[in-house]
Amino acid sequence: MAANGITLARKLPELKECGLTSVNISLDTLVPAKFEFLTRRKGHERVVDSINTAVDCGSNPAKVNCVVMRGFNDDYICDFVELTRDKPINVRFIEFMPFDGNVECQETRSLLTNAGQSGKGKLFPGLKRLQDHPADTAKNFRMAGHIGTVSFMTSMTEHLCAGCNRLRLLADGNFKVCLFGPSGVNHILPCHSDLLLNFSFLQVIEPDHIIAIASSSA
Incomplete structure (x- = not known):
């Protein structure tokens, strides 16, 4: 289940009892002020609480979707990766996608494509490539010594439609x-x-x- 995480924490125990095994929670910034600017509402702490609750409820991994935007949150990418150190969290860096007439950014696309292709370099040293599931739409990595994983979804630069089985x-x-x-x-x-x-x-x-x-x- 994909959610924005605002009210998810209090509902997760019941959802787990109903059979929910995995959640994707959107969080594009670790800075509360930027979160409020981006989403036009308060609630950063509640989203973080939902992520932690998902981990506590046994979601393994708890997936965190982060749309990378140059000049807005790309300077916190390493901080997002740090979330995977001690918890079974899968941080998924996603290319900015042109919905509803918004403008896609070629610079951001190249940023994620280069990182996802190599998994190495100055920005992401120590990333080890993992085996992907045949239906995965992301390239998956794990930082040395971390429990969780990091994924790159470069669906605009590299079309992944052929392998997608989502309903x-x-x-x-x-x-x-x-x-x-x-x-x-x-x-x-x-x-x-x-x-x-x-x-x-x-x-x-x-x-x-x-x-x-x-x-x-x-």
Whole structure:
């Protein structure tokens, strides 16, 4: 489950009882003032508390998504890596992606691409490349002596769509395969029936197959 972490800490124990095993929490800065500027709300301490609670609840790893923006938070990258020293946290550095007309930054893209390709150098000395899962969309590393891991998601520079197997359930009740996809399939009504729910999954995963079934039944 992906969340902003503002109210997640108090809900995590119950979510764990319901079967939740992993969480992705967004945190783009370790500076409270910058957090408030970026998100237009207070709550930095609550997000950090949610990350720690996720670790305490057994999320291994607890994933922290950090969108890197040059001139805003790139000077704290090493501090983010330090979060992985003593806790099973996976810090995931993500390239800035052009949603809703925002402007992507080529300099930031090159920063993460170079780091992710080498895992070495002045910025990230001591990173060891790890074996990736076939469906991973990130390059995974571990700093020598650290419990947690570091990942680089360079989806704008190096397209990773071919290996992605994500099926996303959004807050509005829609299933989507890709965040860039034009539309989703609503699951609110189908969730009352196993047959309809399975059909809604197929609508997202294999829309051409569904069209063929509908055409042959007509």
